[in-house]
Amino acid sequence: MTGTQSPTGRPAPRRSFLAGLLGQGIGPSLSPELHEREGARQGLRYTYKTVELPDAALRPDHLRGLLRAAVELGFDGLNVTHPVKQVMAPLVDELAPEAAAIGAINTIVIEDGRTRGHNTDVTGFAAALRAGLPDVPLERVVLVGAGGAGGAVAHALASQGVEQLSVVDRDATRAGQLIGALTAAGSRVSATVFPPEELPSLLADASGLVNATPMGMAAHPGTPVPVDLLRADLWVADIVYRPLLTQLVREATARGCRVMTGAGMAVNQAADSFELFLGRAAARPAMFADFDQLVAVEIDGDAPTPDPARPLDKTRPTEH
Ligand code: NAD
Numbered sequence: 227m228t229g230t231q232s233p234t235g236r237p238a239p240r241r242s243f244l245a246g247l248l249g250q251g252i253g254p255s256l257s258p259e260l261h262e263r264e265g266a267r268q269g270l271r272y273t274y275k276t277v278e279l280p281d282a283a284l285r286p287d288h289l290r291g292l293l294r295a296a297v298e299l300g301f302d303g304l305n306v307t308h309p310v311k312q313v314m315a316p317l318v319d320e321l322a323p324e325a326a327a328i329g330a331i332n333t334i335v336i337e338d339g340r341t342r343g344h345n346t347d348v349t350g351f352a353a354a355l356r357a358g359l360p361d362v363p364l365e366r367v368v369l370v371g372a373g374g375a376g377g378a379v380a381h382a383l384a385s386q387g388v389e390q391l392s393v394v395d396r397d398a399t400r401a402g403q404l405i406g407a408l409t410a411a412g413s414r415v416s417a418t419v420f421p422p423e424e425l426p427s428l429l430a431d432a433s434g435l436v437n438a439t440p441m442g443m444a445a446h447p448g449t450p451v452p453v454d455l456l457r458a459d460l461w462v463a464d465i466v467y468r469p470l471l472t473q474l475v476r477e478a479t480a481r482g483c484r485v486m487t488g489a490g491m492a493v494n495q496a497a498d499s500f501e502l503f504l505g506r507a508a509a510r511p512a513m514f515a516d517f518d519q520l521v522a523v524e525i526d527g528d529a530p531t532p533d534p535a536r537p538l539d540k541t542r543p544t545e546h
Pocket residue numbers: 347370371372373374375376394395396397400422438439440441443449450465466467468488489491492493495
C-alpha cells in the first residue's frame with residue numbers, strides 16, 4: 227500500500243481501494259453493498275467486485291493463478307466463500323492464528339505483494355457475541371450444526387471462554403471433524419459430539435444454544451431444536467439471517483431468552499474484513515443500519531426488523 231506525496235512531503239493517505247469476493251452462488255451476497263457503502267461514507271473510492279467461480283475454476287492451480295492475478299492487478303484484498311474457504315487456505319503466503327487454527331479463510335489481505343489469510347467468520351461471531359450478548363454465562367454451550375459456519379462459531383466460542391461445548395449434528399462425522407480441528411488448534415474447551423436425540427438432556431442444563439444449521443431459512447423451515455426445550459435462562463444465538471427473525475429467534479424471544487440474531491456475525495465479519503483491507507476503522511453502527519435496510523426487503527415486513535439483542539437506531543448501543 228503506497229500513498230502519493232502530499233504538498234507537505236508526507237505521504238497522502240490512500241483514498242482509492244479495490245477488493246472483491248470469490249465464490250459460487252454469491253449473487254445475493256450483501257458484502258458488496260456493506261463494503262462499498264462504508265467506503266463511500268468515509269469519502270473513499272472503494273470498489274468491491276464479485277467474481278462468480280465456474281466449476282472449472284475451483285482447482286487449486288487455477289485459484290492460485292487468480293490470487294496471483296489479484297496481487298498483480300493491485301487488489302487490496304479478497305473475501306472468499308463457499309466452496310473455496312478451505313482450498314484457498316494453503317495458497318496464501320501466511321495465515322493469521324485464527325485462520326491457521328480452523329484451516330479455512332474468508333479474507334485475504336494483499337499488501338506489498340504478499341497475501342495473508344484471515345477468518346473473520348471467527349472474529350465476527352466473537353465480536354457479535356461480546357456486543358450482542360455481553361456477560362452471558364459460558365459454562366455449557368450447545369452448538370447445533372458442524373458445517374463451515376459451525377466450525378468458525380466453535381472456534382469463536384472457544385476463544386470467548388466457553389468451558390464445555392456440545393456439538394450436535396445429524397452428520398456425526400462432521401461433528402467429529404470439528405472437534406478434531408479444535409483439538410488440533412490446541413483449544414482448551416472440552417468439546418464432545420452428541421446426536422440430536424440427546425438435545426433434551428443437553429439443553430436441560432446448558433447456559434446457551436447456537437444454531438449453525440440452515441434450519442430457519444425459507445428453504446429449511448422449522449427449528450434445529452424442539453421449541454419446548456427453550457427456557458428463559460438459556461441464551462440463544464442464531465447465525466441464520468435470511469430471514470433475520472427465524473422461528474428459533476421468535477420462539478426464544480417469546481419465552482424470555484436473551485437472543486442474538488445472525489445480523490451480528492454477518493455485519494461484524496464484513497466490518498472486520500473492511501478494516502483488514504483498508505487499514506481503517508469501520509463505523510459498525512452505520513453498517514448495522516445498512517444491513518437492516520438491505521435485509522428489510524427480504525423479510526416479511528416493510529421496515530427494518532428489530533433485533534432483540536440490538537435495539538433499533540435510536541437506542542442502539544454504540545459498541546457495534
Ligand atoms: P453447511 O451446509 O456447511 O453445514 C450445515 C450443517 O448443519 C451440516 O453439517 C448439517 O449436517 C447440519 N444440520 C442441518 N440440519 C440439521 C439439524 N436439523 N440438526 C442437526 N444438524 C443439522 O452450512 P454452513 O456453511 O455451515 O452454513 C450454515 C448456515 O449458517 C447457513 O445456512 C447460513 O444461513 C448461516 N450462515 C450465517 C453467517 C452469518 O454471517 N450470519 C455466515 C455463514 C453462514
